[in-house]
Amino acid sequence: MAIIEVQDLVKDYGSFRAVDGISFEVGEGEIFGILGPNGAGKTTTVECIEGLRSRDGGSVKVMGLDPERDGAELKQVLGIQLQESRLPDRIRVGEALDLYGSFYRKRSDTDRLIEQLGLGGKRKTPFGKLSGGQQQRLSIALALVGSPRVAVLDELTTGLDPQARRDTWDLIEQVRDSGVTIILVTHFMDEAERLCDRIAVVDSGKLVALDTPAGLTARVSEEQRVRFRPSADFPDALLLDLPEVTRVERSGSHMVVSGGENLLQAVASVLARNHIVAAELRVEQVSLDDAFVALTGKSLQN
Amino acid sequence: MRSLGKLIQIEARLFLRDPMTFIVGLLLPTVVLIGLGAVPALRERSEDIGGQRFIDYFAPSTIVMAVGVIGLTNLPVVLATYREQGVLRRMRATPVAPAQLLLAQLVVNIVASLASALLVIASGRIVYGVPLPQHPLGFLIAFLLGITAVFALGMLVAAVAPTARAATGLSTILFMAAMFFGGVYLPRFMLPDAVANIGAFVPPGVQSLLDAWTGTAPAAIPLVAMAATAIAAGAVAARVFKWE
Numbered sequence: 001m002a003i004i005e006v007q008d009l010v011k012d013y014g015s016f017r018a019v020d021g022i023s024f025e026v027g028e029g030e031i032f033g034i035l036g037p038n039g040a041g042k043t044t045t046v047e048c049i050e051g052l053r054s055r056d057g058g059s060v061k062v063m064g065l066d067p068e069r070d071g072a073e074l075k076q077v078l079g080i081q082l083q084e085s086r087l088p089d090r091i092r093v094g095e096a097l098d099l100y101g102s103f104y105r106k107r108s109d110t111d112r113l114i115e116q117l118g119l120g121g122k123r124k125t126p127f128g129k130l131s132g133g134q135q136q137r138l139s140i141a142l143a144l145v146g147s148p149r150v151a152v153l154d155e156l157t158t159g160l161d162p163q164a165r166r167d168t169w170d171l172i173e174q175v176r177d178s179g180v181t182i183i184l185v186t187h188f189m190d191e192a193e194r195l196c197d198r199i200a201v202v203d204s205g206k207l208v209a210l211d212t213p214a215g216l217t218a219r220v221s222e223e224q225r226v227r228f229r230p231s232a233d234f235p236d237a238l239l240l241d242l243p244e245v246t247r248v249e250r251s252g253s254h255m256v257v258s259g260g261e262n263l264l265q266a267v268a269s270v271l272a273r274n275h276i277v278a279a280e281l282r283v284e285q286v287s288l289d290d291a292f293v294a295l296t297g298k299s300l301q302n
Numbered sequence: 303m304r305s306l307g308k309l310i311q312i313e314a315r316l317f318l319r320d321p322m323t324f325i326v327g328l329l330l331p332t333v334v335l336i337g338l339g340a341v342p343a344l345r346e347r348s349e350d351i352g353g354q355r356f357i358d359y360f361a362p363s364t365i366v367m368a369v370g371v372i373g374l375t376n377l378p379v380v381l382a383t384y385r386e387q388g389v390l391r392r393m394r395a396t397p398v399a400p401a402q403l404l405l406a407q408l409v410v411n412i413v414a415s416l417a418s419a420l421l422v423i424a425s426g427r428i429v430y431g432v433p434l435p436q437h438p439l440g441f442l443i444a445f446l447l448g449i450t451a452v453f454a455l456g457m458l459v460a461a462v463a464p465t466a467r468a469a470t471g472l473s474t475i476l477f478m479a480a481m482f483f484g485g486v487y488l489p490r491f492m493l494p495d496a497v498a499n500i501g502a503f504v505p506p507g508v509q510s511l512l513d514a515w516t517g518t519a520p521a522a523i524p525l526v527a528m529a530a531t532a533i534a535a536g537a538v539a540a541r542v543f544k545w546e
Binding site: 050052072073075076080082084085086087088090091095098099100102103104105142146 | 304305308309312315316319320384387388389391392394395396397398399
């Protein structure tokens with residue numbers, strides 16, 4: 001059952017069309033990713049879902065509510081993490097959670113939330129004295145403090161160190177397991193791949209693809225590559241004769257063999273039969289990164 | 303209501319935690335009055351000011367200072383900072399309207415101005431025997447209208463200033479003008495008559511405060527001017543205020 005329905009969403013900033021007819025549905029309990037380069041319209045799209053921006057066309061329904069008309073009611077069940085929003089420098093972690101908790105009819109267990117986000121020792125620390133990563137974690141806590149049914153997290157792990165990112169991913173999975181639907185705006189491929197059930201790839205205000213992470217990569221290419229250093233030289237034909245192999249290239253002492261499904265198995269058995277050992281063996285697959293570049297013609301890491 | 307109460311409580315703590323607002327806003331006017339009163343000559347009756355003691359004559363100006371520091375500088379700068387840092391925007395993402403945060407700020411700052419003014423009146427009375435306002439009702443009316451006009455101007459600055467820096471600049475200009483016409487920089491008997499007369503109409507209206515303090519009912523026209531300023535500035539502020 002769709003908990004969020006977006007139909008032909010349009011948003012203009014003056015003469016610039018930031019969102020140009022985007023449609024998608026998010027199912028209950030799903031982690032739904034919105035992926036795209038900077039300025040693609042990701043944040044504008046979720047702001048229209050959150051009711052922070054008025055749309056210029058199309059319809060948006062979240063749990064049957066219109067974010068523009070039923071904003072206050074919707075916000076009772078919607079947890080929002082914003083990019084680049086701060087709190088007053090002198091407010092303490094505990095005070096901020098207590099204050100924001102008081103805004104909701106149903107509040108989470110703030111003590112547990114503080115512990116889960118690793119802020120247990122920081123209750124009395126003022127916001128301005130927290131590190132960037134701690135501020136980010138507090139903003140995640142504030143998004144979850146009202147026991148939301150839907151959480152919209154914009155650039156969730158920006159500014160976090162690798163360990164904190166992994167901890168945050170675990171937390172998001174726990175939150176989802178408790179029945180919360182999550183929309184994740186991100187430009188990190190590994191994050192999208194690890195967390196998202198489905199990903200909407202957005203570019204220049206348009207939806208260019210909507211699929212599971214595996215579906216997105218498969219859509220671009222099924223090709224696999226095997227790279228290794230052979231213990232003895234042998235003619236390319238040995239491998240090219242295999243139906244699984246499409247291409248053989250040499251780079252220095254390494255060979256790179258490209259092909260379709262079961263490539264590794266086929267190559268390995270031929271080599272074994274010819275008593276050749278494949279050293280430094282590596283299998284390379286099309287990554288979500290490659291898929292993204294193929295879909296949008298842009299790279300995310302710029 | 304529960305969230306408004308919480309907001310007021312937190313904003314009050316933040317106000318007291320900031321040493322600048324606490325010392326300058328709450329204590330400085332009283333410190334200035336006590337400091338000036340320590341000069342013996344200023345505690346003697348002077349023909350320049352119609353036989354009054356300077357300290358009695360100057361007390362309303364320290365109230366102008368108390369109201370001005372808080373309403374014209376602290377309030378708009380805090381609100382512009384909240385806008386710039388996305389604090390107001392973050393509130394919009396909750397079920398509680400950010401207008402409640404504005405309201406909480408107004409309550410905290412108005413209470414702080416009242417406290418600062420009461421501190422001036424009480425310490426002047428206790429330390430130097432400055433008489434309490436002799437026309438209490440007139441004083442109350444003049445004070446409330448004056449403070450409303452000042453706070454409306456403060457809200458107007460918060461509404462039009464695009465950044466916290468701009469708010470600081472604008473509010474400093476307004477604050478200095480209010481202090482000048484309010485006789486804080488130079489006692490008003492030393493100012494040209496024209497300037498002193500304008501001062502009656504510049505919020506919070508030092509002449510009305512002085513009149514009521516010494517026992518005369520404050521004149522109607524300056525009071526009407528305060529009310530008009532409050533309504534005009536407040537209406538424009540409400541119309542142009544941006545949350546982000």
